[in-house]
Amino acid sequence: MFPENRFLADPALGKLAKWLRILGMDARYIRSGSIDRALADCEPGRILLTRSRRIAKQERDRKIIFIRSNAPIRQLEEVIDAARIRRGDVRPFSRCIRCNVLISQVAKASVKYRVPDWVWEQHHHFHKCNRCGRIYWAGTHIDRSLLQIDALFGTNGGLQFPG
């Protein structure tokens, strides 16, 4: 893996950025319309993920992964390959998908009225984003994502929701 596995995705790669966040990677995303400014404001250590040859040319001093695939899951494979990310490097579901910040475990009692009743009754571990307040728990969508992550790294099982 690169010494710094922090990423900056161009506006065409929003879904890829989301997938990197699901893996627990720090992935910022440039909203369309402000590309040059976002690049200028971004710390140089962040690896640029782009589909644009113009942007790739312009950012000579930055480490770049040029993305070729159209499908987000294939794009994710390209990043894993190029950045030499291994299974042990990823911390699935440790980051807010919306805000890109780390989430932290919160007491079950504190989310009683913030999640649906059936969720509160069936789950014991909850995490919260301190920026947007979103509550996370291990639901079936997470089981499906874990299967996809396992498939990406060619392994079976072993990944669990934190906590």
Ligand SMILES: [Zn+2]
């Ligand atoms: Zn958040």
